[in-house]
Amino acid sequence: MTTIYLIRHGQASFGAESYDKLSPNGELQAKLLGQYFNQILKEEPYVIAGSMQRHQQTANLALAECFPDTHIITNNAWNEFNHQQVFAQYEPRFNEPHLLKQDVENEANPRAYLAKIFEGAIERWTGGDYHHEYDESWPNFKSRVETALQNLSDELAKTKPRYAVVFTSGGVISVAAGKLLELNANRTFALNWAIANTSMTTLRLVGNEPQLLSLNEHHFIKAADSQLLTWI
Template identity: 35%
Template sequence: MPRIILVRHGQASFGAADYDCLSSQGVEQARHLGKVLHARGENIDALWCGTLLRHQQTAANLLQGSAWALEPRSLAGFDEFDHQQVIARYEPRYSNHQTMVDEIGAATDPHEAFARMYGKALARWYGGTADSDYDEPWNRFQTRCQSALEQVIDRAGRDETHLVVTSGGVIAVLVQAMLGLGNAATMRINWTLANAGMTTLQAGNTRQWQLLSLNEHSHFRGHHRYLLTWR
């Protein structure tokens, strides 16, 4: 039976003006995951990734760690939503990144202040009451992600395993479609996805796809616990 392993990218440059670049921690996470999969004897038949730099860097470092002779196939459908636009449409002043950094940084608990603000920004986006404000409304994002997964499914042969490097939002909405979750629950899943964690989908005897595992990150336990991050 074919499998698809969805991998969230390694840690990016959270809080920086340009988020789309792996941190040194993110590079190590991706390489370690590659080593672990290789040591498990995983036979990966195809490697896919989004077109964002953090996706491509994660895929490249994963390959370096695993020594698999694969050429990543890029598919824009696996790109993350524009979180900066989601924030700016909720609070226009935050279209200036430094303004957001300064204001959030001045809070008693900056992490909590950002989480509260970002949660409200996301709720406005997925609430569906202001779709015209966004280049990609929530429902269009859902459709795009599902279409990308279907393209991979169509190419996954019997007993093949395809690995897809993507982002948390993409993984969350694909899980949503399989489990019939509401939007708020879907975003809660998004917040819990570990960097370089794995979510596995598998086809049953009737080719009906099902969720086999969610957010597996046991490869960052024990001596490698220092690699476990969420942001």
């Protein structure tokens, strides 16, 4: 029976010109993940990563700690939605990422403020009235992720590796979990906001049907250094 680990990337560079790069903190998180894999994985896993830089960096840093010779299959079906466009369509000034970061830093409760912005932006994206304004609409993103998960499940059902690891993003993991739990869009993205950097969401494959075993495991980060735990 195959166990699938869906991994959110390490902390990226929020508010920078390019978000798609791990922060120094994110690099440390990825190494801790790899050290934990070295303890729990008894043989080399089948590995897939999205094509985004933060996915590839997380995969390479983690695997260097446990299975350095493992081949990484790159598949952009596991890429995140364009969150910067989703923010900018909700509030045009957020087309400049540093302005959003500036606003967040000026708030007494930065996380609560960003959560409010995130909720409003996601509601607009998923609401149905503005699908034509996005490069990738919510229905198309949801379909892409669900298809990627089913294609992976079908492949693993044939090859039957003991472990499969997918390096991806929070939105992707939320949609996959939401599919299995039959959640609506609002509840799906409530999960997204809670998924920690380099956390593990675990699926068990029964035949070619994935079942959710655990969500958002990040105890290995907290045990090593709680200051490294991040959600943004």
